[in-house]
Amino acid sequence: MGEVMWSLGVLKVRPAPQFMAAAMAVSARQLSGASCPELTALLVGAARMRYLPPGRWLLELFDQLYWTADQLTLLQLANVNWSLGRLQLVAVPQELLERLLA
DSSP states (O other): OHHHHHHHHHHTOOOOHHHHHHHHHHHHHHGGGOOHHHHHHHHHHHHHHTOOOOHHHHHHHHHHHHHHGGGOOHHHHHHHHHHHHHTTOTTOOHHHHHHHTO
16 A cells, blocks of 8 residues: 555645545554555655545554664655655654654
């Protein structure tokens, strides 16, 4: 699902709310085992579309990012940080920020 979100973001399209709800539901089931490239693609796609994912989805994403932060490449780390800023996510857990910047 990360590739789908990323590609929609590149195309700068705004899918219908029903599509985004379904996409979030599908990706939510995949977040707990998602790899760094997948997490990055999901977040970058949402940011490029300026789509603010639901709070529960974000919490699950933050949790998985926390556990995989040490596996992010420099480019993935830059893209994650850019995406968090673009979405103006001020409620990013401090522990995650510290881990991303460690």
